[in-house]
Amino acid sequence: MDAATSATFDAFVRSRHPALLRYGFLLTGNQQSAADLVQDALERTGLAWSRVLRQDDPEAYVRRVMANRHVSLWRRLRRERLVAEPPDRVYADASPHVEDAMWVALGGLARRQRAVLVLRYYEDLSEAEIARVLGCAPGTVKSQAAKGISSLRAALGDKETSWTS
Amino acid sequence: MDELELELRRTLRDPARDVAPGSDPVAAVHAGMRRRARGRTAAGVGTVVLSLSAIVAALLLSGGPVSLPDEPAITPTLAPVVSPTVVASSSISPSPVVPSGVSGDGTSGAPVVPRAAVPIPPAGVDFAAVDVAFVGDWGWALGSASCNGVPCAAMRVTNDGGATWQPGLAPPAAVIPEGTVCPERHCVNRVRFAGIRDGYAFGGSQFTSSVGLTWQLTDSPSVHALEPGNGGVIRVVTSTEGCPPSCSFVAQRSEVGSSKWTDLKNPFLSGVRARLLRQGDDVYVIADQNRAGGVDAHAQIIVSHDNGASWQRRADPCTPIEPGDKGEFDATDAAVGADGTVVLLCTRRGDSGFRQHNVRVSTDAARTFGPGRILQSGAAGHIGVASAKSIVVSAGRGSTIQLLRSTDGGRNFTTVLTRERTGPVTDRLLGFSSAGSGSWIDGDGTSIWRTTDAGKTWTERLFN
Numbered sequence: 052m053d054a055a056t057s058a059t060f061d062a063f064v065r066s067r068h069p070a071l072l073r074y075g076f077l078l079t080g081n082q083q084s085a086a087d088l089v090q091d092a093l094e095r096t097g098l099a100w101s102r103v104l105r106q107d108d109p110e111a112y113v114r115r116v117m118a119n120r121h122v123s124l125w126r127r128l129r130r131e132r133l134v135a136e137p138p139d140r141v142y143a144d145a146s147p148h149v150e151d152a153m154w155v156a157l158g159g160l161a162r163r164q165r166a167v168l169v170l171r172y173y174e175d176l177s178e179a180e181i182a183r184v185l186g187c188a189p190g191t192v193k194s195q196a197a198k199g200i201s202s203l204r205a206a207l208g209d210k211e212t213s214w215t216s
Numbered sequence: 217m218d219e220l221e222l223e224l225r226r227t228l229r230d231p232a233r234d235v236a237p238g239s240d241p242v243a244a245v246h247a248g249m250r251r252r253a254r255g256r257t258a259a260g261v262g263t264v265v266l267s268l269s270a271i272v273a274a275l276l277l278s279g280g281p282v283s284l285p286d287e288p289a290i291t292p293t294l295a296p297v298v299s300p301t302v303v304a305s306s307s308i309s310p311s312p313v314v315p316s317g318v319s320g321d322g323t324s325g326a327p328v329v330p331r332a333a334v335p336i337p338p339a340g341v342d343f344a345a346v347d348v349a350f351v352g353d354w355g356w357a358l359g360s361a362s363c364n365g366v367p368c369a370a371m372r373v374t375n376d377g378g379a380t381w382q383p384g385l386a387p388p389a390a391v392i393p394e395g396t397v398c399p400e401r402h403c404v405n406r407v408r409f410a411g412i413r414d415g416y417a418f419g420g421s422q423f424t425s426s427v428g429l430t431w432q433l434t435d436s437p438s439v440h441a442l443e444p445g446n447g448g449v450i451r452v453v454t455s456t457e458g459c460p461p462s463c464s465f466v467a468q469r470s471e472v473g474s475s476k477w478t479d480l481k482n483p484f485l486s487g488v489r490a491r492l493l494r495q496g497d498d499v500y501v502i503a504d505q506n507r508a509g510g511v512d513a514h515a516q517i518i519v520s521h522d523n524g525a526s527w528q529r530r531a532d533p534c535t536p537i538e539p540g541d542k543g544e545f546d547a548t549d550a551a552v553g554a555d556g557t558v559v560l561l562c563t564r565r566g567d568s569g570f571r572q573h574n575v576r577v578s579t580d581a582a583r584t585f586g587p588g589r590i591l592q593s594g595a596a597g598h599i600g601v602a603s604a605k606s607i608v609v610s611a612g613r614g615s616t617i618q619l620l621r622s623t624d625g626g627r628n629f630t631t632v633l634t635r636e637r638t639g640p641v642t643d644r645l646l647g648f649s650s651a652g653s654g655s656w657i658d659g660d661g662t663s664i665w666r667t668t669d670a671g672k673t674w675t676e677r678l679f680n
Contacts (some may be wrong), residue, residue, distance in 0.1 A: 059430070061242045072235040077228055082235055093241070094248040104430065108413065153227040172221065173228040204220060 052100060060100045064093055067110055074114060077169045078121045080158045092116040115184045118170060122163050122185055156206035164199035167192055340370040340383075343679045344661030346391060347406045349415075350649040353377040356384060357679060358407040358417060359661055360391045369404070372679045378655065378666040381679050387423035387431035394419065394489070402433065410444030410472040418442050418451070424473070434475060440465065441492035441501075446523055448472060450480070452490040452501055461506050465490045467499070469524050480524040485516055493552040497523045498581045500558065502550055515547045519582050533576045533585040534562035545574065553601035554651040558582045559626065561591075561599035561609060572596075573611075577626040579604055589627055593620060597642030603651050606670035608632075610656060612642045617658060619646075621671050633665070633674050 052060065068089065075085030092113050096103055103112050157165060163185070170181045178196075182189040217225075340361025348357040354375050361370035369391040373384035389402035398420050405419035415425030418439040423431040438459065442451035449470045454463040465485040468477040487503030494500070499520040505513040514532035534545040549561040558578040573591040578584060593611035600608045607622040609629065617637045620629035638660040648654035648671075656665040656674065665674040 061246075064242050064245055068241045069234065073233060076233060076235045085235060090241075090244060090248060093245045094252055097245055097249045098252060151227060153223055154233075157224075157227070168224065169228060172225045200220065200224075203224065207220065 052097075056101055056104070059104065060097050063109055064097075067113070068093075071110075071113060071117070074169075074173070075117060077173055078117060078166055080165070088117050088121055091120055114174070118166050118184050119186065122166050152207055153203070156203045159206055160199050160202055164195050164202065167195045168199045168203075171196060340368050341680070342662075343370050343372060345372070345657050345664065345679060346393060346644060346661060348645060348655050348657065348664060349408045350378070350653065350655065351409050351412055354409070354412045355381075355655075356407050356409060356415065357381065357657075357664065358386070358391060358404065359679070371407075377653070377668070378664055378677055381664075381677065385425075385431060387417040387425075388433075389417070389421055389423065392419070406442070408442055408444055410449055414444075414473045416442050416444070416449070422451075424475075436477070437466075440490040443492050443494045444472060445494045446496060448523075450492065450494060450499060450524055451477070452492050454490075461488045463487060463490070463503075465501065465503055467492075467501055467524060480520075480527075482520075482524075482527050483518055483529055485518055487516060491550060493550060493558070495552045495554070495556050497521055498552070498556060499524050500550070500552065500582060502547060504546070513546075514544075517547075517582070521581060530582055533578075533588075534560060534574075535588075537574050537588050537590055549597075549599045551599055551601045551647060553603045553606075553648065555603040556581055557601050557604040557607075558585075559599050559601045559607055560585070561596055562588070563596065573609075575599065575607065575609065575622075575626040577604070577607065579625075586625065591620070591629060593618065593629070595642060598646035600646040600648050600654055600656075600671070602648040602654060602670040606672075608646060608654070608656075608671040610643045610646050610658075612637060617642055619656060619665075619671070619674065632672065638662075 071089045071092070072085055075088040076082060079085050079088060095116055096109065096113050100109075103109050157168070160168070166185065167181055170176045170184060171178075176184065178189045178192045181192045185192070340363045343357075343359050343361045345357040345359035347359075348355060355373070355378050357372040357374075359370055359372070361368055363370075367390075369386040369389055371384035371386040372381040374381045387402075387404055389404045390399060392398060392403050392405055394405050402421035402423075403419060404417040404421060404423065407415065407417045409415045409425075415431075417423040417425070417431060418441075420438050422434040422436045422439040422442070424434050425431050437453040437455035440452045440454060440463070442449060449472055450467060451470070452465050452467050454465050463486060465482075465487070467480040467482045469480055470477045482501065485501060485503045487505045489504050491502045491504070492500070493502075497520075501518050503516040505515060514534070517530040517532060518527045519530050520527045532547055534547045536543050536545060544565040545562040546565055547560045548563040550559065552558050556579070558581065560576045562574045562576055564572040573593065573596045574588045575591055576585040576588045578586070591609060591611070593609065594613035595611065597610040597612070597617075599610075602608075604625050605623050607626050607629075609620045609622075611618055611620060615637055616634050618631050619633040621632045622629045635658070638658050643656065643658045644661050645655065645657040652668050652670050654667045654671055656667075657663075658665070662680060663676050663678045665676050667674045
């Protein structure tokens with residue numbers, strides 16, 4: 052990367068780092084994990100910056116990497132840590148953020164379910180777009196979303212299940 | 217979307233979940249990139265060494281002659297990482313801004329520095345805008361500035377509707393006033409954005425922007441006018457030798473962001489400059505003539521009501537209003553409102569008298585124009601229209617400049633703003649980007665006046 056290209060990347064990092072941190076926080080539910088996720092995605096993006104700049108919307112690219120890495124990390128942990136109960140839940144966030152019932156319930160979801168809901172309700176992506184981001188079938192997105200919403204309803208005391216596409 | 221889903225959306229978008237950033241993220245990211253690059257290079261070398269060992273072992277085992285390649289092609293997977301050095305002018309104070317527009321988190325917009333492949337453009341000082349484009353609350357002002365005492369192109373960007381402006385990225389071209397001979401290889405004087413991702417700077421050369429992070433030169437004929445809208449972009453180009461003053465104009469259409477342009481097969485159109493107006497499927501191209509050409513030098517106007525598929529010629533409606541007036545009037549400015557109202561500012565040729573302008577209004581897509589009214593003002597500069605119920609004209613009077621507004625279709629105008637004249641020209645720009653939102657840039661271009669109530673009230677904001 053030449054100096055000028057590097058400068059555009061630096062500029063991008065400076066300008067979008069806060070928004071990416073927030074997105075990471077929504078995905079992971081934890082500040083430290085969010086920072087790690089953003090750092091990892093930005094490093095990967097930086098190494099491909101010239102290509103990303105030519106072909107893609109840089110921020111959308113980073114967000115796709117983050118969502119994918121977040122879910123992939125869960126897959127890897129499941130492979131590597133053979134325990135009776137797979138680490139399907141994110142660990143508790145000790146950060147001083149607003150703790151409402153919905154946020155707590157979100158913390159109880161599996162990573163992929165949570166990622167699908169964040170992409171759907173925060174990023175406003177369609178099922179097809181979410182499927183492309185996560186590299187899975189639209190049907191998987193639909194079922195994960197339905198399970199996620201159902202889990203939230205259960206946690207919040209509402210047993211009715213629905214999914215608006 | 218049911219209550220739970222709405223609550224989920226509210227929770228995810230709650231500003232309380234913003235995360236305070238730590239120390240300089242750029243340094244940390246670059247350090248991580250260097251680690252990854254070293255890791256990849258080492259892995260690449262290791263793979264080659266293993267491969268060579270395997271070849272040697274295989275050959276030894278086979279009993280054949282051992283011959284190794286002279287220079288094994290050990291190619292690192294990555295080029296050496298260059299330390300990030302910003303070759304920016306010391307005149308950069310704040311860092312330029314680029315839009316993101318992806319997140320939907322409402323936090324878009326923040327400091328950034330420029331572009332690849334060309335020297336990093338400085339933000340410059342003494343910014344003076346020549347044009348502005350708005351998409352919702354995002355706005356881009358193209359102008360000139362002073363970079364270490366040398367004139368340079370500059371951009372200012374807002375993401376709060378024009379309340380505050382920060383340095384942005386300018387195309388690598390000279391920014392010159394319209395009608396000025398380009399002193400350099402590439403010149404621009406207009407900017408438009410089709411959404412916040414796809415930008416166009418033009419006025420001779422044409423540059424397109426990718427996410428606002430880069431400006432790339434488009435290989436095109438000379439671009440006189442360009443307007444996004446209705447899902448695509450239409451531009452007016454000329455490739456005529458000796459233009460100006462003798463230009464023939466061709467309208468072309470493209471998808472947003474595409475470099476492929478298709479001729480719209482418009483009727484022959486010639487003149488010294490072309491202006492383009494669009495609203496919905498209605499497209500208007502106005503070609504100004506050299507007014508030294510006498511009575512035949514009226515503007516040529518062509519109109520399309522099907523987004524450029526077919527065209528009709530229209531006569532220049534600028535004519536004298538008062539009985540017995542033998543003067544010639546020319547359409548010196550034109551605009552189209554959000555409701556389709558078309559307005560023309562007609563100016564008496566060669567007259568600097570008090571009653572030198574009239575305003576013609578069409579509410580049927582330029583098929584017919586109303587009878588016109590004399591504008592009781594000094595020398596008018598520009599005309600803008602929010603809707604048939606709000607037409608605004610800028611006009612100089614003595615040492616002041618005024619904005620005059622009509623709420624009755626151009627019959628009567630009242631003064632809504634008066635200020636001291638700030639530049640050698642009356643003003644630089646007047647226009648509306650919606651039925652309520654409009655901009656006015658006065659003579660020196662150092663500030664922008666914004667309205668959000670269709671021109672009733674105006675607020676000044678400084679660029680610098």
